[in-house]
Amino acid sequence: MRHAVVCYAVVWSEPGGPVRAGRLELDDASLRLSGASREASGDASLEVPYEALGELEIERRPPLRLGGRPTLVLTLRDGRRICLASLEGAGSLPELAERLEAVRNRTLV
Amino acid sequence: MQTVSASESRLRALFEAGLAVSSELSLDAVLQRLVEAAAELTGARYAALGVVDASGSGLERFLTHGVDAETRRAIGSLPQGRGILGVLIREAKPLRLHDLSEDPRSVGFPPGHPPMRTFLGVPILLRGVVFGNLYLTEKEGGEDFSEEDQELVTLLAGQAAVAIENARLYEAATRWSRQLESLIEVGNALATETDLERLLDLVVRRLRELLRARVVTIALPSGEHDLRFAAAAGDVRRELLGQTFSRTDSKSGRVFERRRSERVDSILDDPEVNQEVARRMGIRTGMWVPLAAHERVIGVIEIHDKEGGDGRFSDEDLRLAETFASRAAVAVDLSERVARDALRRVVQAQELERRRLARELHDETGQALTSILLGLRPLEEALAGHPARAALAELRELVVTALQDVRRLAVELRPKVLDDFGLVPAVERLAETFADQTGLRVDFRSTLPADQRLESEVETALFRVVQEGLTNVVKHAHARSVSILLTRKDDAVAAVVEDDGSGFDPAETGDGVGLVGMRERLALIGGRLEVESARGSGSTLVAEVPVR
Numbered sequence: 001m002r003h004a005v006v007c008y009a010v011v012w013s014e015p016g017g018p019v020r021a022g023r024l025e026l027d028d029a030s031l032r033l034s035g036a037s038r039e040a041s042g043d044a045s046l047e048v049p050y051e052a053l054g055e056l057e058i059e060r061r062p063p064l065r066l067g068g069r070p071t072l073v074l075t076l077r078d079g080r081r082i083c084l085a086s087l088e089g090a091g092s093l094p095e096l097a098e099r100l101e102a103v104r105n106r107t108l109v
Numbered sequence: 110m111q112t113v114s115a116s117e118s119r120l121r122a123l124f125e126a127g128l129a130v131s132s133e134l135s136l137d138a139v140l141q142r143l144v145e146a147a148a149e150l151t152g153a154r155y156a157a158l159g160v161v162d163a164s165g166s167g168l169e170r171f172l173t174h175g176v177d178a179e180t181r182r183a184i185g186s187l188p189q190g191r192g193i194l195g196v197l198i199r200e201a202k203p204l205r206l207h208d209l210s211e212d213p214r215s216v217g218f219p220p221g222h223p224p225m226r227t228f229l230g231v232p233i234l235l236r237g238v239v240f241g242n243l244y245l246t247e248k249e250g251g252e253d254f255s256e257e258d259q260e261l262v263t264l265l266a267g268q269a270a271v272a273i274e275n276a277r278l279y280e281a282a283t284r285w286s287r288q289l290e291s292l293i294e295v296g297n298a299l300a301t302e303t304d305l306e307r308l309l310d311l312v313v314r315r316l317r318e319l320l321r322a323r324v325v326t327i328a329l330p331s332g333e334h335d336l337r338f339a340a341a342a343g344d345v346r347r348e349l350l351g352q353t354f355s356r357t358d359s360k361s362g363r364v365f366e367r368r369r370s371e372r373v374d375s376i377l378d379d380p381e382v383n384q385e386v387a388r389r390m391g392i393r394t395g396m397w398v399p400l401a402a403h404e405r406v407i408g409v410i411e412i413h414d415k416e417g418g419d420g421r422f423s424d425e426d427l428r429l430a431e432t433f434a435s436r437a438a439v440a441v442d443l444s445e446r447v448a449r450d451a452l453r454r455v456v457q458a459q460e461l462e463r464r465r466l467a468r469e470l471h472d473e474t475g476q477a478l479t480s481i482l483l484g485l486r487p488l489e490e491a492l493a494g495h496p497a498r499a500a501l502a503e504l505r506e507l508v509v510t511a512l513q514d515v516r517r518l519a520v521e522l523r524p525k526v527l528d529d530f531g532l533v534p535a536v537e538r539l540a541e542t543f544a545d546q547t548g549l550r551v552d553f554r555s556t557l558p559a560d561q562r563l564e565s566e567v568e569t570a571l572f573r574v575v576q577e578g579l580t581n582v583v584k585h586a587h588a589r590s591v592s593i594l595l596t597r598k599d600d601a602v603a604a605v606v607e608d609d610g611s612g613f614d615p616a617e618t619g620d621g622v623g624l625v626g627m628r629e630r631l632a633l634i635g636g637r638l639e640v641e642s643a644r645g646s647g648s649t650l651v652a653e654v655p656v657r
Contacts, residue, residue, distance in 0.1 A: 009584040011547055021547035023584045036587045036610075037548060043587050060510045067546030070514060087546065087583055090518050 008096060009087040010035075011066050014080065019066060020044055024084065026099060033082075051107040052076050056100055058093060059083070072097050122150050123264065130268050136276040140172050140269055144243070147265050148174045151258040153245035155225060159188060160233070160241040160273055161198065168241070175247075176223070183221030192216035193228065197242045203231040203263060205254050209246070229254035231263050235270035243269060288429060291315045295436045305444040309340035312437040316412065317342040319433075320426050323414035324392060327400070327437070328354075328361050329407065333639070336361055336409065343413075345390050359383050361409040364397040368406050370431055372396045374421045376413075394420045396427055398434040402442035410434050453633045460523070460569055467523040470515050478512040524572075532568040533559045533595060536575055536604070540593050543579050550590035557595050563602060566634050567654050571595075571604045574627050574638070574652040578606035581623055586610025586648060601636075602656050607649040612642045627652065 008024045012033055022035015022044075034045040055075040064071050069085040072093055076082070086092040129142040140158050148156035155175035162169035171187050188194050192215050197204055206228040209215050218225070230244035243266045248254050295312060302308050309327050317325040324343035331337035331353045338349040356362030360382045364371055373379045373395045376387045382395070392413040400408040412430055414420045485505050492498045519525075520542075527535035533555045540553040562568075575593060582591050588610030596603050628638045636654035 007584060009580045011583075019548050021549055021583045022587060034587065035583070036589050060514070061506065062510065065510070067548075068513065068517065069546065070510070085546075087580055089521050 006099065008092065010084050011069075011087065012082060012084045013066060014082055021087075024096075026103070031100070033084075046082070048074070048076065048082070050100075050103045052078070053100065053104040053107075056097055056104065058097055069093075072100070074100070119150055119261065122146050123261070126265055126268060130272050136272060137170065137172065139272045140170065141174075143265050143269050143272075144172050144174045147243060147245055147262050150261050150265075151229065151245055151254060152249040153229070153254075154247035154249065155223070156243070156245045158233070158241065158243045158269060159194070161190075161239065170241075180221065180223060184219055185221070186219075193230065194242060194244070197230045197232055197244065198239055201232045201234055201239050203229070203259050205229050205259060207253050227251070227253050229258055229262060231259065231266045233266045233270045233273065235267070235274055240270050240273045242266075288319055291319050292432065292436065295433065295440075298440070302440070303444050303447045305441065305448070306340070308440045308444060309437070310342075312410075312433060312440070313340045313342035316410070316430065316433050319429060320412060320422070321416040322412045322422075323416065323420075324390060324412070326411045328409050328411065329441070330365075336365065339408070349390075354383070354386070359386070360395070360397055361411060364399055365406055365409050368399050368401060370396065370398045370427060370434075372422055372427050394422060396422050396430055398427075398430045400434050400438040400441060402438040405442075407438060407441050407445070410437065449633055452629060456630060456633065463523040464528070467519040467525070470519040470522070471525070475512060475515050475519070478508055478515060481508050482512070527568060527572055528565075531560065531562045532571055532602075533557055533561060535568075535572055536593060536595060539572070539576060539579070547583055549583075549588065552590070552592040553594075554592070555595040557597060557602065563656055564634075567602065567636075567656060570630050570634055570636065571602065571652060571654060573630065574650075575604050575606060577623055577627055578604075578650045578652075581650075582606065582608045582610065582648075585613070588647070598653060600655050600657075601653045603651055603653045605649060605651050607647065609647045612644050612646045612648055614642070614644055 006026045009022075010024045010033070011019055011021045012024070012035075013019045018037040020033075020035040020037040022033060025032045025034075030047050030049045032045065032047045034043065036043050053074060054077045055073075057073050057075075058070055059065070059073045060070040064073060064083055066083055066085040070093060071083040071085045074082045074084065084096070086096055123146070126143055126146040129139050129146075140160070144156045144158045147153070153175070155173070157171065157173045157176075159168045159172075160170040161167075167189075168187050173181065176184075190198055193204065193206070193209060193212060196214050206212055208226045209228045210217070210226070225246035227248045228244065228246050229248075230242055232239050233241045233243055243262060245254065245258075245262065248258070295315060298308060298311050302311075313325040313327055316322070322343070324341070324345055326338050326342075326349060327340040328336040329339040334356055335353045336356055336359070337353045338351065341349045354361075356365060360371075360373075360379065363381050373382065376382050376392055376395055377384070390413070394414055396412045398410045398412075399406045400410060410430060410433070412422065412426075415422050415426065482505065485501065485508070489498065489501055489505070492501060520538075524535050524538065526538050537553050537555070540551045543549070544551040579591065579593075582588050586608045588608035591606065591608040594603075594605040594607075596605070624638065624640065631638050631652055631654060634654055636652060639651045639653075640648065641651075642648035
């Protein structure tokens with residue numbers, strides 16, 4: 001049985017790719033990103049199982065900021081990187097980082 | 110001597126009958142004594158007394174003398190007021206017959222009924238109102254009933270009428286006393302209870318007891334289109350509580366719109382009643398009464414199936430329900446006001462804290478970081494060409510991004526432009542920032558003057574609604590562009606946020622947590638929120654607030 005889904009309004013990108021604005025959902029098995037971009041045609045969606053998560057780091061330096069905001073950089077086990085910036089207001093990015101760290105650590109046990 | 114003795118015994122019988130009326134507490138006991146006295150005084154073998162019910166269509170009481178229990182069982186059903194007995198009721202005049210079976214108006218006797226010839230019947234009459242009849246048959250010795258017999262029985266029938274009227278007046282007084290007690294109880298609860306759930310539960314329970322109804326419910330508005338069962342008493346309580354239903358598809362919804370009580374004697378025959386829901390609840394009759402306070406309808410009371418008889422409610426029942434509804438409406442309104450006041454205080458405290466935090470961040474933390482930046486400059490000049498210069502540059506970059514974050518946080522918490530310059534410049538700035546951060550195309554337009562100032566509560570509420578609305582566009586809409594409009598609509602100011610995204614079906618999705626918060630916030634200042642959307646057609650959010 002799936003538990004209640006937590007959602008955030010976010011902007012995200014993969015290095016070199018378009019910046020997309022949309023929704024991050026965290027359910028009990030994976031995170032899902034879905035949204036649109038003015039630059040790229042069509043909606044995009046991306047699902048990452050928690051066991052695929054590697055490093056999680058909050059990045060404040062300019063090259064990795066999005067929309068003038070610090071990002072949470074997810075480095076996956078296959079080496080891919082995804083940068084996420086939360087649009088939910090003060091404190092939401094550290095909160096998101098804590099949630100992802102918790103679910104990632106559960107998969108390591 | 111024999112005649113005197115007979116007269117004495119008749120007087121004694123009359124005296125004892127009279128005593129019974131004044132001393133017996135039970136109406137049945139009084140009427141039984143009168144029936145027996147009538148039989149004794151006239152020498153009748155059989156006597157009976159029937160009391161017509163309030164509807165006039167049947168008997169509420171039927172007492173007999175001379176017919177044993179076995180014979181009564183054999184006869185079966187009570188007289189229906191046809192034949193000679195019907196003549197007595199209709200004509201309200203005494204009737205003496207030599208032979209019942211020879212009278213053309215007689216309809217005969219049911220199987221098992223003992224044969225009866227001689228007959229004396231008198232109506233039970235008081236001030237022109239017929240309460241029933243008293244009749245005797247088979248005078249001893251086969252004689253006909255006399256004029257004197259008729260006078261005596263008429264006297265006894267008069268005493269029966271007094272007894273019946275007294276009993277009915279006592280019953281009505283007791284009923285009104287109970288109703289008054291309940292109204293007082295509800296009134297007292299009003300003065301002390303602000304918990305809405307407990308108040309509504311009290312109203313449905315007491316109303317159900319007073320009206321002797323099988324089911325009583327209270328429905329309150331839920332969103333723009335539905336009602337929700339907020340309280341229920343009766344055998345359907347658990348199933349109903351919390352359930353929502355459409356206003357357009359229900360009797361309650363119609364009564365809510367029409368603002369007028371209605372009584373339905375047969376649920377099956379009313380096309381406005383949702384027959385499926387009625388079947389599930391097992392209801393046959395009903396009354397619907399709007400809850401109205403300060404000329405505003407805030408809910409509906411439903412009452413179903415009066416116990417006993419055919420389940421129909423009377424005009425008196427409807428009046429009582431309306432009286433209760435007026436008390437309940439005051440209670441609901443008061444409870445909602447208390448809750449609104451509490452929410453208003455919370456929102457105001459929240460905004461005050463945000464303003465303080467924003468100021469602290471901007472004036473203190475921001476200033477400190479700016480001072481660090483200024484302090485780094487002479488160090489950079491002093492360390493020109495030094496290997497440590499790179500580390501210093503990195504430090505500068507860190508401080509710059511920290512300063513940007515602090516300023517951004519301060520604006521998100523409480524934009525200074527909102528307090529200093531008002532709604533229009535604040536939303537314009539918000540739109541620009543949102544476009545930069547998300548990459549979405551944002552069109553901002555205002556028909557309000559740029560320097561238009563509104564009450565602080567109104568400006569804050571509309572700004573927060575636009576802010577939340579934009580966040581929702583990103584989260585749910587998959588939109589590429591969004592437009593924001595601030596405009597005047599008659600006596601109101603409106604903020605409209607429209608996107609070109611995927612849309613949703615409001616009937617399926619209902620009010621999410623964000624929308625509920627916006628609605629509540631706007632309701633605090635007399636405003637309202639409307640959401641229009643359809644799958645594949647984008648969404649439009651309209652927040653309207655009345656302004657002077």
